[in-house]
Amino acid sequence: xxxxxxxxFRQMPQLIEAGHLYIxxxxxxxxxxxxxxxxxxxxxxxEDYLIAQxxxxxxxxxxxxxxxxxxxxxxxxxxxxxxRRVLDAFPTHYPRxxxxxxxxxxxxxxxxxxxxxxxxxxxxxxxxxxxAKEYERGWTGRITQDHGIKLSRILRGVEELRTLDGAVLRSxxxxxLSRISGETRAVYADAxxxxxxxxxxxxxxxxxxxxxxxxxxxxxxTLQRYKGLGEMNPEQLWETTxxxxxxxxxxxxxxxxxxxxxxxxKLMGDVVEPRREFIQRNALSVENLDx
Numbered sequence: 003x004x005x006x007x008x009x010x011f012r013q014m015p016q017l018i019e020a021g022h023l024y025i026x027x028x029x030x031x032x033x034x035x036x037x038x039x040x041x042x043x044x045x046x047x048x049e050d051y052l053i054a055q056x057x058x059x060x061x062x063x064x065x066x067x068x069x070x071x072x073x074x075x076x077x078x079x080x081x082x083x084x085x086r087r088v089l090d091a092f093p094t095h096y097p098r099x100x101x102x103x104x105x106x107x108x109x110x111x112x113x114x115x116x117x118x119x120x121x122x123x124x125x126x127x128x129x130x131x132x133x134a135k136e137y138e139r140g141w142t143g144r145i146t147q148d149h150g151i152k153l154s155r156i157l158r159g160v161e162e163l164r165t166l167d168g169a170v171l172r173s174x175x176x177x178x179l180s181r182i183s184g185e186t187r188a189v190y191a192d193a194x195x196x197x198x199x200x201x202x203x204x205x206x207x208x209x210x211x212x213x214x215x216x217x218x219x220x221x222x223x224t225l226q227r228y229k230g231l232g233e234m235n236p237e238q239l240w241e242t243t244x245x246x247x248x249x250x251x252x253x254x255x256x257x258x259x260x261x262x263x264x265x266x267x268k269l270m271g272d273v274v275e276p277r278r279e280f281i282q283r284n285a286l287s288v289e290n291l292d293x
Contacts, residue, residue, distance in 0.1 A: 007254070008270045011262060018254055027250040028231055028243045034224040041242055043250065052219030053079055053212075059199065060218070062211070065192040079215055081186045082208035088178045089209075092170070100153065100164050102207050103129040105183040106190050109151065109166065110176035120144075123151045126166075130155075132193065133206040183208070 003025070010023055017023045029041035031048050042048045057079065062070040070078060085105075089098055107125035108114055115122050123143025130141040130153065140155045150167035170176060186208070194205045196214050205211050228234060231243060243249050256262050268276040 004269055008266050010254070011256075011266055018256055021253060021255070023254040024251040025254060026231070026243045027252055028228060028234070030228060032226045032228070032238075034226075035222055048225075049083070049216065052216045052223075053083075055219035055223075056215035056217070060215070061197050062189070062205065063195045063197055064189065065194065070189070078186055078189055079211060081182060082212040085179065085182050085208040086212060088175060088182055091175050091178075096166070096170060097164060098209070099133070100126075100130070100166065101179070102209055103133060104151075104166060105176075105179045106187055106207055108180075108187075109171060110180035111184070112177060112180065115149070115168075115171045119149060119151070123153070126151060127153060 010017060027043070029047075030044050031042040033040050033042060033048070033051060040051065042051055053076075057072075057076055060071065060075060062075055062078065064070070085102075089101055089105075092098075092101055104110065104126045107122065107129045109122045109126050120143075123145060127141040127143040131139040134141070138155070138157060141153055142155070143151050143153050146152050146165065146167065148168040150165060150169075150171055153164045153166070155162050190205075190207050195202045196205050196211065198218070203214060205214065231239060234242065241248060265280075268280045271277070
């Protein structure tokens, strides 16, 4: 796509200026169950579909005896998706499981870490023990010099250490995670059971719940991922990309000619170093690598 856009930008800019250049957006996925087939535009659309399938017939049973199903369960799952998005914004050296349980323990709540940090550390350790296998428990928490939390346990004779430093406890990501987790924290106060028909599984947090829904939604499903139009047969091309009633087209527009020229020069120019720097700087934010 970048090569073609460079060609039109350099050789036929009039087409772009007149609004005559479009990009066909074929679906990224096709899912089939039995004789039913559905095309899905992208990863979020696939998740929407899988979650809808996973919620059907599911009941989340809390330790209090409360049961959550249907629309209420869908709202809890959507909150879990929001939780995951914020969790993914944290630096990658912080273990996701530690961050999740710290958020559910209230470690990121504004002011709480400053009021009684040792109590926060104890709560995080308690939740980590709750989700761990019996032979992997024994977490303890203590305060660090920078007013963070150091978590430790002895696992197979070796001490495992995990640290949530003071900066991350008071970061913008922590505040957002606190706000999102606060909306459904009561759901995860204790282990709950996600039941359906003849089976049940334990849920310890939003990531558990979300993954359980995605896994259930994919049961009995045939999933095909397209990397490009060349992988489709003629009928699929018509159904997804050529049929005016069903296709999705993106109009190519240039808001800033100078900026566009700079980007194309970096990506398609003869000098390697600017292209390498651009790729390294934007690598983690790529959403559609196949394009």
